[in-house]
Amino acid sequence: MKLGKVELCHFLQLIALFLCFSGMSQAELPRSRSKPYFQSGRSRTKRSWVWNQFFVLEEYMGSDPLYVGKLHSDVDKGDGSIKYILSGEGASSIFIIDENTGDIHATKRLDREEQAYYTLRAQALDRLTNKPVEPESEFVIKIQDINDNEPKFLDGPYTAGVPEMSPVGTSVVQVTATDADDPTYGNSARVVYSILQGQPYFSVEPKTGVIKTALPNMDREAKDQYLLVIQAKDMVGQNGGLSGTTSVTVTLTDVNDNPPRFPRRSYQYNVPESLPVASVVARIKAADADIGVNAEMEYKIVDGDGLGIFKISADKDTQEGIITIQKELDFEAKTSYTLRIEAANRDADPRFLSLGPFSDTTTVKIIVEDVDEPPVFSSPLYPMEVSEATQVGNIIGTVAAHDPDSSNSPVRYSIDRNTDLERYFNIDANSGVITTAKSLDRETNAVHNITVLAMESQNPSQVGRGYVAITILDINDNAPEFAMDYETTVCENAQPGQVIQKISAVDKDEPSNGHQFYFSLTTETTNNHNFSLKDNKDNTASVLTRRNGFRRQEQSIYYLPIFIVDSGSPSLSSTNTLTIRVCDCDADGVAQTCNAEAYVLPAGLSTGALIAILACVLTLLVLILLIVTMRRRKKEPLIFDEERDIRENIVRYDDEGGGEEDTEAFDMAALRNLNVIRDTKTRRDVTPEIQFLSRPTFKSIPDNVIFREFIWERLKEADVDPGAPPYDSLQTYAFEGNGSVAESLSSLDSISSNSDQNYDYLSDWGPRFKRLADMYGNGQETLYS
Numbered sequence: 189m190k191l192g193k194v195e196l197c198h199f200l201q202l203i204a205l206f207l208c209f210s211g212m213s214q215a216e217l218p219r220s221r222s223k224p225y226f227q228s229g230r231s232r233t234k235r236s237w238v239w240n241q242f243f244v245l246e247e248y249m250g251s252d253p254l255y256v257g258k259l260h261s262d263v264d265k266g267d268g269s270i271k272y273i274l275s276g277e278g279a280s281s282i283f284i285i286d287e288n289t290g291d292i293h294a295t296k297r298l299d300r301e302e303q304a305y306y307t308l309r310a311q312a313l314d315r316l317t318n319k320p321v322e323p324e325s326e327f328v329i330k331i332q333d334i335n336d337n338e339p340k341f342l343d344g345p346y347t348a349g350v351p352e353m354s355p356v357g358t359s360v361v362q363v364t365a366t367d368a369d370d371p372t373y374g375n376s377a378r379v380v381y382s383i384l385q386g387q388p389y390f391s392v393e394p395k396t397g398v399i400k401t402a403l404p405n406m407d408r409e410a411k412d413q414y415l416l417v418i419q420a421k422d423m424v425g426q427n428g429g430l431s432g433t434t435s436v437t438v439t440l441t442d443v444n445d446n447p448p449r450f451p452r453r454s455y456q457y458n459v460p461e462s463l464p465v466a467s468v469v470a471r472i473k474a475a476d477a478d479i480g481v482n483a484e485m486e487y488k489i490v491d492g493d494g495l496g497i498f499k500i501s502a503d504k505d506t507q508e509g510i511i512t513i514q515k516e517l518d519f520e521a522k523t524s525y526t527l528r529i530e531a532a533n534r535d536a537d538p539r540f541l542s543l544g545p546f547s548d549t550t551t552v553k554i555i556v557e558d559v560d561e562p563p564v565f566s567s568p569l570y571p572m573e574v575s576e577a578t579q580v581g582n583i584i585g586t587v588a589a590h591d592p593d594s595s596n597s598p599v600r601y602s603i604d605r606n607t608d609l610e611r612y613f614n615i616d617a618n619s620g621v622i623t624t625a626k627s628l629d630r631e632t633n634a635v636h637n638i639t640v641l642a643m644e645s646q647n648p649s650q651v652g653r654g655y656v657a658i659t660i661l662d663i664n665d666n667a668p669e670f671a672m673d674y675e676t677t678v679c680e681n682a683q684p685g686q687v688i689q690k691i692s693a694v695d696k697d698e699p700s701n702g703h704q705f706y707f708s709l710t711t712e713t714t715n716n717h718n719f720s721l722k723d724n725k726d727n728t729a730s731v732l733t734r735r736n737g738f739r740r741q742e743q744s745i746y747y748l749p750i751f752i753v754d755s756g757s758p759s760l761s762s763t764n765t766l767t768i769r770v771c772d773c774d775a776d777g778v779a780q781t782c783n784a785e786a787y788v789l790p791a792g793l794s795t796g797a798l799i800a801i802l803a804c805v806l807t808l809l810v811l812i813l814l815i816v817t818m819r820r821r822k823k824e825p826l827i828f829d830e831e832r833d834i835r836e837n838i839v840r841y842d843d844e845g846g847g848e849e850d851t852e853a854f855d856m857a858a859l860r861n862l863n864v865i866r867d868t869k870t871r872r873d874v875t876p877e878i879q880f881l882s883r884p885t886f887k888s889i890p891d892n893v894i895f896r897e898f899i900w901e902r903l904k905e906a907d908v909d910p911g912a913p914p915y916d917s918l919q920t921y922a923f924e925g926n927g928s929v930a931e932s933l934s935s936l937d938s939i940s941s942n943s944d945q946n947y948d949y950l951s952d953w954g955p956r957f958k959r960l961a962d963m964y965g966n967g968q969e970t971l972y973s
Contacts, residue, residue, distance in 0.1 A: 241328040242292070246300040247336050256283065256329060259290035261312040263321045271315045276308035276326070283308065283329065292329075300331040301368045333370035335430060339379045339420035341365050344434030350401060352408035352440040353540075360390065360399040360438055365420030380425035386416030390438065394425070399436060408440040409477045444482035444537040448474035450550040457511075458555045461519040466512055469498065473508045474531035474548055483507060484534040494525035494554065511552065519558040520592060527552040563589040563599045563642035565654035570640075572622070575661040576630040584613070587620040587654050589642035597644040604639040604653075613638060613658070622656065630660040631696045664756025666696040668705050670764045677782060679773035680740065682733050688719075689731040689766065693752050703727060704755035710763060712749070719748050719768070731766065738770045744783070745769055896949060903953055 242257040264270040271287040274280070283306070285292050306329045312322040341363060348361035369376035381397045383390065391402040399416065416436040423429030450472070457470040476483040487500045487509035497517070500509050509529060532547035540546075565587060572585040591597040601620045603613060613636070614625045620640070635657060642652040676689040693705045707729035709721045718738075722730045731748065746768040753761040771779035947964035950957050 241305075241330050243330050243332045244294055244298060246298045246331045246334055248294070248297055253284070253293035253295050256292040256294055259285065259292065259310050259312075261290075261322050263312060264290075269315050270312050270321060273311050273313060274308055275311075277306040279308055282306070285310070298331050299336075300333045300370060301337060303331065304370075305330040333373045333376055335369055335374070335376035335423060335428075337368035337376075338430035339365035339367045339422055339432040341418075341420065341432060341434035344436075346434065346436040347439070348399070348436060349439045349441045351443050352412075353405055353443055353445055354401050356401055356404050358401045360401065361436065363392075363397040363399065363418050363420075363434060363436065365397070365432055365434075367422050369422065375423045375426070375429075377422060378424045379420045379422050382419050382421070382425070384417040384419050384433065386414060386436075386438075389414055390416055392418055399438075406440060407445075408442050409446065412440045414438045414440075442479050442482050443540070444478055444533060444535065444546070445540045445543065446477040446482075447544055447546040447548065448476045448483075448485060448531045448533060449548050450474045450531065452550065454551040454553065456553045456555065458557050459513075459517065460557045460559045461517040462559045462561060463513060463517060465514065465516060469511045469513060469554060470552065471503075471508045471510055472529065472550065472552065473506070474550075476507075476533070478533075481535060482533070482537075485509070486532050486534050488530055489527050490530045490549065491528035492526045492552075494527050497525060498527060498554070500527075500529060511554075517556050518592075519556050520594065523556050525554045525556070527554070558593070560644075560647055560650055561592050562650040563644060563652035564592050565589045565640075565642065565652060568655065570654065570656045572656060572658045573661055574624065574628065574658060575663060576628045576665070577663045578624055578628065580624050580627060582624050584622045584624060584658060585656070587615075587622065587640050587642075587656060589620070589652055589654060591644055591650075595646070597646040599642045599652075600645055602641045602643070604641055607637060607639045612636060615640060622658075628660050630662045630698075631666065633660065635659050662698050664697050664699065664754065664758065664760060667760040667762035668693040668695045668703075668752045668754045669762055670694075670766075674766060676731065676766055676768045677771045677779045678733060678738055678746075678768055679771060679777055679779065680738050681736070681773060682738060683736050684733055686733045687730045688733060688768070690724075690728055691731065691750070691766065692728045695754050697754075697756065699756060701755075706753045706755075708751045708753075710749040710751050716748075718746055721748075721750060731768075740770045740772070740782075743770065900953070903956075907954060 244254060244256050248254045259272050261270060261272075268288060272285050272290040273287065274283060274285040274292065282296050282298070283292055283294055307326060308329060309324055309326050311320055311324045313319060314321050343364065346361055346363055350358055350360045363381070365379050365381070367377040367379055371377035380394045381392050382394065383392045383399075387402070389401070389403050389406060390399055392399050397418070397420070399418070414437070416438060417433055418436055419431050419433045421429045421431035455470065455472055459469050463469070472487075474485060474487075476485070484504075485502050485507045487502050489495055489498065489500055497513065497515050498511055499514050500511050502508070503510055509531065511527070511529075528549060529552055530547055530549045536546045566589065567587075570585060570587050574582070574584045578584075587601065589599050589601070591599060600617045601615050602617065603615050605611065610626065612624065612626045612628060613622055615622050620642075622640075638656050638658065640654045640656055642654065644650045671692045671694045674689060674691060678688050682688065691707070693703075693707075695703050695705070705727045707721060707723045709716075717734055720732045720734050722732060724730060729750070748766045748768060749763050750766055751761060751763050753759055769782045771782035773779050947961070950961035950964060953961070
């Protein structure tokens, strides 16, 4: 008969209780023959109660308190004079004691995994005096374990890897389960491991939890991942034990156990002959079931007729073999190539070499396709020479190009004018003969680099290019001249035969034997008494004085013509004039002053003093100009004159009155008093040029006439006022209120009421009020017609 978990717990509790009653204090403390303890006077007896620890099973599920044990003192005669008290951990809250009998009970469910034991203190008291009759004693209640916790894998789920093709028994990973039950009591915490899922590929050590391979030659390429379920069961795996499970994912890692294999035994590719060097011809790939470094390839050409024309290399990312061109292809020379290519693993595993060679070969055939190629020149560069004295139209040289295609189309020639902007040369379109088109000058351009274009007659889009370097040969066409502009001086105290200048010459020509110049004075100056010339025979000459006593006051500048001849054939010559200034020199012969005008300057003022005086004068003039400018600015008004018409100014009058009864807003008597002489007031928006001295007074007439006359008077003033603005100005004179004698002046009120007021006088106000006269002067029916 199988017991359930609850029945098993109850059964274990009964066994534990039996052991406690029989092996320990039998829940009641043995009496000692010693006398009771009395706390009277100084007399004292030996302690008469001693007990060991109590045991109680955890996880008690009964409805009644669980009996733990019994306390009893020898002093207790059973007459109820002794009471027992309990203190310490869990006293009153978990453990209670019957103060009369000393029976201890547990009132709550106990869990050993939460607390394994409780330390309490017991004491026997006299019920009447409440004094201890026995010394206080400490005891322990130990919670006895039951199998109430299943094993747990705290680090699960697990992942692990093992190389493929590993032998049987290769360790994969170790799993560990923990059990919270007491390992020192029974088999509640003794765990045994077993595999529930993963056979027959893997196994597990029952005691250690080490997972190992169980089958040989597991191939990653067939299946690379396995899911294992491992169980840990306590009670040494016996029936009734608790268990826990975890999952282990095992991945087979790759090893190099598969050789590369080409999917095809031969390949064929077509490429045009015009494909540039280093271009990719084809990509081939050997398949390898391995991954990572185990699938890395090396390719090489082992045989064929294209060893020097093509090369192959491996793409590190895709492990493809890339075939590229090393030399230019020519369909007319060779139409196809055959290559024998081998692919091999870069790193082979010696353990699997017995499976076969880790390499494979294939054949690649490359077909060269014919394309229409541009003409090709017979030489990449044509060097030519021509004298700069050659005549226009003379032949310089010839270039030749041909069509390399089998059609051998005729070729026409032309010069790329971007390389011959001045159009010095021409070329015959059919023969390729280059001639001069302009006179040449070596000194302007010694070498002309031109590009000749060769086009097929049948397909002008096919253009070949040839390069021609034309060197211009020199002739003696430039006369020699001074090498520089000489600044020659002669001291007033110079002696006869003194060298005052050494001159040299240059020539733009470049004779093959180098330059040789000859210096002499012109025929007109050969017999002059001032200077002589000596040819040094090294392309230089020296100018010497013939006399002394040069004076600036007599002559300050001398001009000496010098005749220079080169060694060309024919020779060329030129006359160059040397300017010589007479200067005042110091004792060392260094020129100080060379101008004759220096004698005219006052002796007391130097050039520096004159410059300082001029600077001071200029500074004073600038200060005067600044002062005048500042004064003029101060005189300008900061605001506009009264006579200026400022149209941008807006004056607002927001005065509102309360009618005739509002005497605080304005005085109505000013409008009604006919005897008041109104002062002439100018308009505030403009300044009139003509002021009216006075205005006529009004006679005593009715109020409505007063207003009409008042408005009429203001209208006439506005019409004749030359200072009025050139735009209409609307001035409203209206006042309303209860009891107003003038009544309402509102035109809206007049229209809405049945007023019979006559507005014919509006037609007398001039053209400005013509529109109002038309609206109100002809009656109400005209207004609404």
